[in-house]
Amino acid sequence: MFETVTLDIATIDFPSEGELKTVQAAELARLIEVGVTSLAALLGKPTGQVRTQLGKAAGIKDFARADIDDLREAAQTLRLRLNEPSVRTPARLPRMQRPTGMGQLPVPRTVKQAAIAMSCGLCADPIKAGEIIGRTRNPKNERLHKTMGWLCQHCLYERREKPRRRDVLLRVFHHLFANNAVDLNAYECAVLSIWLLEDPHVAGTASWQRDPLTATIVRLQTSQQEEKATTWIAFPTARTIIHVLRECAVTPAPADAELLDAITQHLHEWDTNPQGIEHRRYGRGPGFHAQVLQATDRPSVLSERGGPFDLHHAPPPATEKEAEDA
Ligand SMILES: [Zn+2]
Known part of the structure; x- marks a missing residue:
């Protein structure tokens, strides 16, 4: 069993953290499929179950409809899991207080802990690995507004209050x-x-x-x-x-x-x-x-x-x- 595991890791050849930052959407989707299959083999679990778990950890319901920011974060999360298959992402996040009244912002579409250090998709502040990040729902007027990437905790909750x-x-x-x-x-x-x-x-x-x-x-x-x-x-x-x-x-x-x-x-x-x-x-x-x-x-x-x-x-x-x- 040990030898099989070692062999699997050696043959996965998953890109590094830095390489994943420049990979485009189609390639990210392919890498995620390869990685999910490999992780499932490492853990001895069904591929579908591992994919669903990754989706939950990365805030993705449907991988086919995920945009590049979602896919990149999922790929980074997957890379961490492949390096340490036994480490589970903590399931529970602290409950965030949303301001009320004129300081209120919409409920985020998804919230997670950052897999790697990054910068906020709105204010550009540095975000450390493990800090809370999230994405907003798609804009109401998609012809006018573009979807924002991963936002820092301040931009998700407090920037108007x-x-x-x-x-x-x-x-x-x-x-x-x-x-x-x-x-x-x-x-x-x-x-x-x-x-x-x-x-x-x-x-x-x-x-x-x-x-x-x-x-x-x-x-x-x-x-x-x-x-x-x-x-x-x-x-x-x-x-x-x-x-x-x-x-x-x-x-x-x-x-x-x-x-x-x-x-x-x-x-x-x-x-x-x-x-x-x-x-x-x-x-x-x-x-x-x-x-x-x-x-x-x-x-x-x-x-x-x-x-x-x-x-x-x-x-x-x-x-x-x-x-x-x-
Ligand atoms: Zn921000």
């Missing part, structure tokens, strides 16, 4: 990407107004001089005080906000600064179309933005992730009174 500066930036970016006005909840309005007013000379920046944000700041502060679930920021104003933040004299945290630079760069590319993406073919909306982003000669955490992403709207107001006030 305890928004960081870069959560607000990402929200602005993905709304501009989709050619939409930006909707912010009271928490996000607070983060943004405090940031904008951090530099006492902010009104002297060239972008503010061109398009003063005085009324916008008042709206953001009012929304914060009145705890409004939704405040709409018009498209041109959202762009001005990005430019003003970039011009501010107060140096942002490195992660915020990097994101601000990337957004400014991509907004500029959408305006100037340096790679000559055909408007005739892609129009001037999100499809065009996606092509320009993909063709950029200076890739960023944003262009690597694509989009636009549906970052969720606050739940509809519970009463007519609230609807009038919103």
